[in-house]
Amino acid sequence: MSIEDQHGEAGERTQQTHIQLPAPTFFPIVFAFGVTLLFAGLLTFWLVSFIGFLVFFVGALGWWRNVIPHEDHELVSIEPEHRPAPVMVETRSVVRLRAGEQAHRMRIPIEVHPYTAGIVGGLAGGAAMAALACLYGLVAEHSIWYPVNLLAGVVIPGLGHATTEQLRQFMAGPFIAALIGHIGISILVGVVYAAILPMFPKYAPLWAGVLMPLFWSGLTYPVLDIINPALNRRISWPWFVICQLAFGLVGGFFVARSTHIKTLQSLPMAERAALHYPTEQTSTTKDVH
Amino acid sequence: MASIDYPLERPKVGTKDWGFAEHMYDWVATVDHKKLGIMYIVSALLFLVIAGIMALVIRTQLALPNGHVVAPDTYNRLFTMHGTTMVFLLGMPLVAGFSNYLVPLMIGARDMAFPRLNAFGFWIFLFGGFLLYFSYLGGSGLYGAGSAPDVGWFAYAPLTEKPFSLGHSTDYWALGIIVSGIGTIASAINVIATTFSLRCPGMTLSRMPMFVWVMLIDSWLILVAFPPLTAAQIMLLLDRYLGANFFYTQRGGSAVLWQHLFWIFGHPEVYILIFPAFAILSEVIPIFSRKPIFGRPAMVGAVVAIGFISLGVWAHHMFAVGMTSYANSFFAASTMLVGIPTGIKIFNWTATMYGGKVNLKTPMLFCCGFLLQFLIAGLTGIMLAIAPFDWQLHDSYFVVGHFHFTLAEGLVFGIFAGLYYWFPKITGRMYNEKLGKWHFWLFVIGVNLTFIPMHFAGILGMPRRIYTYQAGRGWEFWQFSATIGAYIQAIAVAIYVWNVVHSAIKGEPAGDDPWDGWTLEWATTSPPPEYNFEKLPVVRSSRPLWDLKHPHDPDWKYE
Amino acid sequence: MADALDLTADALTLEREWKTPDRGTVGIIFLIITESVLFLTFVAVYLVYIGASVTGPYPKDVLETPILATVCLLSSSLTIVAAEWALERNRIGMFRIWWLVTIVLGLYFLFDTGMEWKKLIYVDHLTISTNLFGTTFYSLVGLHASHVTVGMIFLLLVIGVNLLGFPIETQKRRVKFLSWYWHFVDAVWVIVFTVVYIISTR
C-alpha cells in the first residue's frame, strides 16, 4: 500500500477496499469480571474469590493469546454508500485583523509604565512613608521603634497586648517582620500603581498620588479593627493618612516620570491571541476576495 | 455551507439482519473507542438518574421541618450513595466517555492506543459500580439484612473503623471505588498514550484541539490524584480486615491522616470532574461564536497550571481540624492562586464570544449558563478559601450549596452542552431544538432555585447531613424552595431524556457537519464508520476543516 | 489548481517525516508515574508514623538490615540489562542464562523478605496490628514485595514460554517494557530501604 492510499486530506476517499482495525474480543470483559469477583469475595465468601480467580485466569489467558505473538486484527470493509460528504469550499470569506489596522477601538492602554518603575516607585514611596512614620514615633512616643512594632503587630498578634513601654523598645523579631512586610507591600502597591496609572482618565498622578492613598486608609480603617483590635486603638489616624499620602505622592512621582513602553494592545486582536504571529507581508497578501 | 447539496438520506448500512444475541456480542466484545465511549456516557447517565432519584428523596425529606419520609439511617445511606455515585460513577465515566469518543476522532486516529485495555477499563468501571450497589443486598453481610454504606462520600475516620461501622457496608464503599478506579486509571493512561502517539501527521501539540489538551491534562491529574485515594482505601481495608492501626486513634493512628490522604485526592478530583466541561466549552463556544478561541496559548497554559497548582491546595477542606496557622495561610493562598488560571479561562471564553457572531443554539445556551453559574461557584469558593470564613461555615449548607454550584451547575451544564453539541455526530440525527431550550431554561430555574437557597440556609446555621430539622429556625423557606427547585430539575432532565430517545430514533438526519465545524470529527460521517477516516488526515493548522473550507484563506498561512 | 497539487505533495512529505513516540513507551512511563505516586503515599505515611507507636517493638530493636537481599535485587537490574542486550543481538542462549540469573536473584529477595517476616512475627511478635510500626512496615514492604511478585510472574512467564519453544526474539519491545518495570521496582526498593532500614532505625 502506498502512502497516498493511507493519508490525505480530512474526508478524502481511498482506493482501498478494507481497513485494518483491532479485532473484537470478549476477554477484557471476562478479565474485568474476574478481578471484580476476586475483590467481591472479600465482601462475601471465599468461594467467590476462588471462582473470580478462575475467571480472571481464563480472561488473562485469552487476552494473552489475543496479543501474543501479534495483536489480532480484522479487516473492515469500506462501505461505498457510507462515505462522508465532500468538504465544500465556502464562498464567503472572513476578514482577519491585520497589524496596524486603524479602525477598531482601543479600550486598553497602548502604552504603560514599565513594572520596574512600579518597583522603584514602591520602594521610594515606602522609604518616604517609613521616614514619616519614624518621625511620628519620635514626636509622639519618643522612639522610632514604636511604629515599627505597631506594623509588626499586624502579623504578630501577641504584640497587641504589649505595653506602650515595650513597644518603644527595639525588638529584632518584630523589626524583621515589619521590614519584610513593609518592603513587600511597598513593592506590590508600587507595581499595582504602575499597572493602573494609565487607566485613569485624567490627572493620573493626582488620582494615584492622592485619592488612592485615601481609599487605602479608608479600607484599612474598618478592617484593622477586625485583624487586631488592640493594635487599632494605638494607631494615630491623622498620621496614618499623612504617611499614606507621602507614599502615594513619592511613589506616584517616580512612576509617572518613567518612560512609557508600548503594549501588545497596539497589535491586532488576532496577533495578541497568538492566532498568528507578526508577518512582514501583511500589506500585500489577502486581497483575494 | 458545507454538504448542503449532498443527499442526506443514505441507504442504511451495517444492519446485517442481526438478532439480539449478535447485537449483544457486538457491544460486549467491542474494542471500538466510539462504542465504548457511548457505553461510558450511557452508563454515566443511568447512574445520574439513580443518584438523581436519591437526591429527590433527600429533598422531599427536607422539604418541611420534622420530615419523616425516610428513617435517619436510610437518610445517611442516601446521601452517601448520592455523593459517591455522582463523583465516581457519573463524573469519572463522563471523563472517560467523552475522551474515548472524541480524542481519537479529533486527532485523526483510528482507535485508542490500547483498544483492549480500553474495553477492560470500561467493564471494570461498570462492575465496580455494580459492586458498590450490590451493598444494598449484601452490605452488612452476616450481621443482618444488607444495606449500603452510610459514612458519607469522604468516609472520615474513625467513623469508618470496625468498632463504629460494623458489617461490610464500608468495605463495599472502599472496594467498589478501588475496582472502578482501576478502570479510571486504565482509561487515563490510554488517553495519554493516544494523544502522544496516535496524532495524525501535522497534528503537533500546538495544533491539537483544546478539547484534547484539556483531556490530556485531566488524565495526568487522574494518574497523580487517584493513587493517594487507593492507598488510603487499602490502608482502611487493612485496618478493617487485618487490624492495622492506620486510622485507629486509640492505638496512635491518626484520623486527620485520612483527611489529608482523602483530600490530596479530593481536591484534584474536583478539577478532574470539571475539566470535561472546560474541554467542551473550549470547542463549543468558538463554533457558535464563529471565532477561533481567544488566547489559545493562555488557555493551554491555564490548564497546565491548574494541573499542577490544584495538587497543592487540598487542606482547604480541613481548616476546621486545627492545623497550624502557617498551614492555614499556605492553603488559603494556594487556593486563591488556583483561581487565577480559572479566571483566565473564563475571561478567554468571554473574549471568544466578544465581537463574534453568537448563535444561541442549545449547546451555546448551556455554555453561557455555565459561564455565569460557574463564576458564582468560583466566587463562593474564594469565600470558603478564607480560613476564618470557613470556620464559620464549615460543614454547613453553604458548603453544600457551593460545591453543588460547581458540579451540578458547572460540570452538568458543560456536559449538557457537549451532549447536545455532539448528539448529531454520535447518532447521525438532530435533537429537537425546542425541547432543548425548554430543558435549558427549566434547568437554569431549577438549579438556582435549589442551590442558591442552600447558601442562605447555611449562613443561618444549618449543618449539612442532618436528616431533619425543627421549625422556627428560619430554614423552612430555603429548604422548601430547594425542594421545589429539585423537582423542576427532574422535569428538565426528563425532557432531556425524552429528547434524546425520541430524536435518536425519529430525529431529522443531521448530515456530517451540521455546525460548520473546524475539528476533524466533523470531516467524517455521522455516526462515524468503525475506521473513523478512510485516509488518515494530514493537518496543517489547529482548524484543519477551516483550511479545507477556505483554501484561499487557510489558517496555516498565519500560524 | 496548482495550489492543491502543492498541498498533496506537502501532505506526503509531512506524513513521511511525521514521528510520534511509541504508544507502549508512553503507556509504561505513565503507569510507572502513577505507581510511583502510590508508593509515595505509603512512604509518606511511613515517615509520618515514625516514632508514633504507643507500644514496642520498635524498629531499632527488631530490624536487621537486609544487605544481601538488597545487593541481589539491585544487581538483578544489571543482569536483566545483560539479558536484554543478548536478546537484542539474538543470542538466545545468553539471554536465557541472564534471565534465569535475574529470576534467581529476585526469588532470593522474596525468600529473604519471607524469612524476615517470619522472624518478626514468631520471634519478635510484631504483626500488622501490634503497633503503628508494624502497620506501616508490613504495608510498605508488603506493597513493594507484591510488586516484585508481579514482576516475577512476568519474568517466569517469559522464560517459561521461551523454554517451551516460543520465539522470544519476536517480543523485544515487550521484554524491554518488562525490564523497565523491573528497574522501577528496584528503584522503589532503594527508597523503601532508606526509609525503613536507615531512617527509622536511627
Ligand SMILES: [Cu+2]
Ligand atoms: Cu477543594
